[in-house]
Amino acid sequence: MATIYDRGAPGRRAASTPSPKRGADELMALIPEDARRDKLPHLPQVSQPELVRHYTALSRLNYGVDSGFYPLGSCTMKYNPKLNEDLARLPGFAGLHPGLSAERSQGALRALWELGEMLKRIAGMPAITLQPAAGAHGELTGMLLLKKYFQERGEYPARHKVLLPDSAHGTNPASAAMVGFKVVSLPSTSRGTVDLEALNKALDNEVAGIMLTVPNTLGIFEDEIAEITRLVHTAGGLTYFDGANLNSFLGRALPGEMGADIFHFNLHKTFSTPHGGGGPGAGPLAVSDTLAPYLPLPDVVLEGEEYRLSWDRSQSIGRVHPYHGNFLVSLRALAYILLLGDEGLKEVSAGAVLAANYLRAKLEKVFQLPYAGLCKHEFVLSGQGLGDVRTVDIAKRLMDYGFHPPTVYFPLIVKEALMVEPTETEPLEILDAFVEAMIRIADEAREQPDTVKQAPHTTPVRRLNEAQAARQPVLRLP
Amino acid sequence: MGEYIPHTPEDIRHMLEAIGVSDIQDLFTDITEELRHEGPTTGLPSRDEAWVRNYVQRMADSSTGTELVPFLGGGLYDHYSPSVVGHILSRGELFTAYTPYQAELSQGTLTWMFEFQTMICELTGMDVANSSMYDGATALAEAVLCAHRATKGTTVLVPRALSPWVRAVVDTYCWGAGIKVKEVPYGEDGRMQVDDIPEGTCGLIAAQPNYFGCIEDLRGLKEQLGKALFIVSVNPVALAVLEAPGKFGADIVVGEGQPLGIPFGFGGPLLGLFAAREEHLRRMPGRVSGRTVDAEGNEGYVMALQTREQHIRREKATSNICTNSALCALAATVYLAAQGPEGLRDVALASMERAHELAKRLEDLPGYSLAFGGPYFNEFILRCPDAEGTARKLEQAGIAVLPPSALEPTGVEGAIGVALTERRTDEELDLFVSVLEGGN
Numbered sequence A: 001m002a003t004i005y006d007r008g009a010p011g012r013r014a015a016s017t018p019s020p021k022r023g024a025d026e027l028m029a030l031i032p033e034d035a036r037r038d039k040l041p042h043l044p045q046v047s048q049p050e051l052v053r054h055y056t057a058l059s060r061l062n063y064g065v066d067s068g069f070y071p072l073g074s075c076t077m078k079y080n081p082k083l084n085e086d087l088a089r090l091p092g093f094a095g096l097h098p099g100l101s102a103e104r105s106q107g108a109l110r111a112l113w114e115l116g117e118m119l120k121r122i123a124g125m126p127a128i129t130l131q132p133a134a135g136a137h138g139e140l141t142g143m144l145l146l147k148k149y150f151q152e153r154g155e156y157p158a159r160h161k162v163l164l165p166d167s168a169h170g171t172n173p174a175s176a177a178m179v180g181f182k183v184v185s186l187p188s189t190s191r192g193t194v195d196l197e198a199l200n201k202a203l204d205n206e207v208a209g210i211m212l213t214v215p216n217t218l219g220i221f222e223d224e225i226a227e228i229t230r231l232v233h234t235a236g237g238l239t240y241f242d243g244a245n246l247n248s249f250l251g252r253a254l255p256g257e258m259g260a261d262i263f264h265f266n267l268h269k270t271f272s273t274p275h276g277g278g279g280p281g282a283g284p285l286a287v288s289d290t291l292a293p294y295l296p297l298p299d300v301v302l303e304g305e306e307y308r309l310s311w312d313r314s315q316s317i318g319r320v321h322p323y324h325g326n327f328l329v330s331l332r333a334l335a336y337i338l339l340l341g342d343e344g345l346k347e348v349s350a351g352a353v354l355a356a357n358y359l360r361a362k363l364e365k366v367f368q369l370p371y372a373g374l375c376k377h378e379f380v381l382s383g384q385g386l387g388d389v390r391t392v393d394i395a396k397r398l399m400d401y402g403f404h405p406p407t408v409y410f411p412l413i414v415k416e417a418l419m420v421e422p423t424e425t426e427p428l429e430i431l432d433a434f435v436e437a438m439i440r441i442a443d444e445a446r447e448q449p450d451t452v453k454q455a456p457h458t459t460p461v462r463r464l465n466e467a468q469a470a471r472q473p474v475l476r477l478p
Numbered sequence B: 001m002g003e004y005i006p007h008t009p010e011d012i013r014h015m016l017e018a019i020g021v022s023d024i025q026d027l028f029t030d031i032t033e034e035l036r037h038e039g040p041t042t043g044l045p046s047r048d049e050a051w052v053r054n055y056v057q058r059m060a061d062s063s064t065g066t067e068l069v070p071f072l073g074g075g076l077y078d079h080y081s082p083s084v085v086g087h088i089l090s091r092g093e094l095f096t097a098y099t100p101y102q103a104e105l106s107q108g109t110l111t112w113m114f115e116f117q118t119m120i121c122e123l124t125g126m127d128v129a130n131s132s133m134y135d136g137a138t139a140l141a142e143a144v145l146c147a148h149r150a151t152k153g154t155t156v157l158v159p160r161a162l163s164p165w166v167r168a169v170v171d172t173y174c175w176g177a178g179i180k181v182k183e184v185p186y187g188e189d190g191r192m193q194v195d196d197i198p199e200g201t202c203g204l205i206a207a208q209p210n211y212f213g214c215i216e217d218l219r220g221l222k223e224q225l226g227k228a229l230f231i232v233s234v235n236p237v238a239l240a241v242l243e244a245p246g247k248f249g250a251d252i253v254v255g256e257g258q259p260l261g262i263p264f265g266f267g268g269p270l271l272g273l274f275a276a277r278e279e280h281l282r283r284m285p286g287r288v289s290g291r292t293v294d295a296e297g298n299e300g301y302v303m304a305l306q307t308r309e310q311h312i313r314r315e316k317a318t319s320n321i322c323t324n325s326a327l328c329a330l331a332a333t334v335y336l337a338a339q340g341p342e343g344l345r346d347v348a349l350a351s352m353e354r355a356h357e358l359a360k361r362l363e364d365l366p367g368y369s370l371a372f373g374g375p376y377f378n379e380f381i382l383r384c385p386d387a388e389g390t391a392r393k394l395e396q397a398g399i400a401v402l403p404p405s406a407l408e409p410t411g412v413e414g415a416i417g418v419a420l421t422e423r424r425t426d427e428e429l430d431l432f433v434s435v436l437e438g439g440n
């Protein structure tokens, strides 16, 4: 694939910059000789048309939600409303420096405050911070709160263990470890839910808390969630809910009422902000009254008609973000909530769960579904049972049918996992076409397995060799 | 709201039937009754698009800070972002995609990531770079965690002349990981004064330029460190004219990438840069694109070295980061490609020139002086007879600066911070000077 360095010619430029008045040598003399750069950095030299064509060409090698169905489980790849892109580009927000006074930032502070209020209601929890820049950052913040809480009570490091179901997302254990917690894995039952007996056994006075994904990464709602949180609380621990899967119960149940002490949102999932090719996202964190005193600072508060930053929280863990988190992402989420309203939020969860169960009902006839029954926003098939065709092959073959593959090989408790999350924004015809493609791939796996194993055939490149990239990493141009 | 959800009543009936239930409610029976929430949550009605646009537009209009000319820096700078940047970012194929887990459908993302990594390595003088962190502050904090893991040292040396916003984040992460933070003072020239490196130091941080805009002398620091890592936090635009930290033996170079064509956005999303020497590659956090070949031998790109990452390594991962700041990294890639080597140098030199021009004029005013004698790039600290009053008068005249309160955490009293970019015009400089002359 040609890179931008392969385009252009020496001396070309795609941007016009006011030239300095004085010559480069004279200005460079303002820099002490030893700190002065003696050679210009090697950057591309292209004209504007070349630049635009290059990145337009790259965009055509890519697949986004705007291109087609993207059932990447756990990622909630729903449609990203165009309105919100316009709003995030309003100069009154995009051009606002975070170092300006609160007086000069009223509109932005208001947006933060309003989103915070809405998210607290959606979580059913009394306090929130919008600083975390992604879900994992919210998890890290939550773990910091956990440490602070127990430290203040004189129970840290005695309580230094965090319990994690074996179906948990990788960021959960990684976040706990960054704060020095010891991760203890909990086995799941044959139904895919937390094993209460194992939980009871694990709960001792060294446990700081549990991290749960609700519904879990199999797409299954823990029907004993209230009992789980009660057990943890009785044992003196706190409960962290990973809210990556909120799309499935938006407006229909409140984490606060399930006994959550900490709950992170993924605005880039549930609240439709675009994933940006990997980011940015936002991971606001709602907490119970118990943990509110430790939240990051500052807080946006409303006094009379004025929004203000409050630093009034002596036990705060401090900042986790230099400013107010990913503000322009928060703004998009606010616009989404404003447009949908309560009724719309409920339609989101209805639509997401309906589409997922529809696909499940169709696909369980053809593929193994290790954890059967009603699912929420997603379900996890296994690619086993198709001879020597593996899940990776199915995923690659789906590309030939014009679809982005589901999440594969996660959660780890399902062998050859295919995690399908259709979201609420796909038309029925697309869901049907996906089912059709999956059935055809299952047939192909039996009748012409090589076609599947050598897929994809129609993409800009054929199957890429990941092993070679790991063995001999080439991570930049020479 | 129907505009985002395409299911018609007929579709819904059809799907319910296929599932074998009669009502949407039947899909939620796994949520026990006492947990089911009926009634309002947000209390908001549904609205149409025009209503939402007006509502949010009014909010934007009430943020009057954008009416001020930003002589305000402190880590984020008002460089011009060429139109092409925004236009390329608006390609749906790019911004509505996610992490390129499926390489064959993500060659666009993986290719620009590879370009970005190359550009960041070029600027920093490092061997490898990742494809982004959330922002410069968390990138620096993660660099400290990296140094902690690499050396087992439990103290990090942090310059006092570091942005308090960044410092606060580093402090939080260090507290979480059990790392002690020890300050390195600055001298009268505003530059850091490193004397001894205590036993158990995992890393030394230098900011280039530092929070006061001063250009640090990075020579000889690495040599004093023993096995501790040398971490340099940079402004990438300054690196067009400042020597790459790699030349001074830096182990890790991080930075805030916002100056590379990314709007202020009230402080987010930003762009964390993270680059390192080859030997630290397997300790590096974040996504990395690598070049490889496909089944027919054609060149292509994949996410490389995933065995460092949380989705494989879980609690033993080099970081918990998953979603990053990819779209901002794309903006920086396009920005750097648009500027090219000479454009970027012009941006840096013009910004520096403007800053020096204004500083010289202000220094001539009675009562005003530069707080530090050291060399500086595009930002300086101005001591004022009445700093609060000066900031207020400037604001009344339509100019924003870094207020005294933003300098106090670094031990600077009675001063304001002034930053310039290539965008500041002669008229704006004249206005600034005239306010301080009292002629306004």
Ligand SMILES: Cc1ncc(COP(=O)(O)O)c(C=O)c1O
Pocket: A074, A075, A134, A135, A136, A137, A169, A171, A172, A213, A217, A242, A244, A245, A266, A281, A282, A283, B321, B322, B323
């Ligand atoms: C279940 C779950 N938890 C946590 C995360 C991490 O969120 P983020 O990528 O925003 O950091 C993800 C996202 O991929 C997830 O699916």
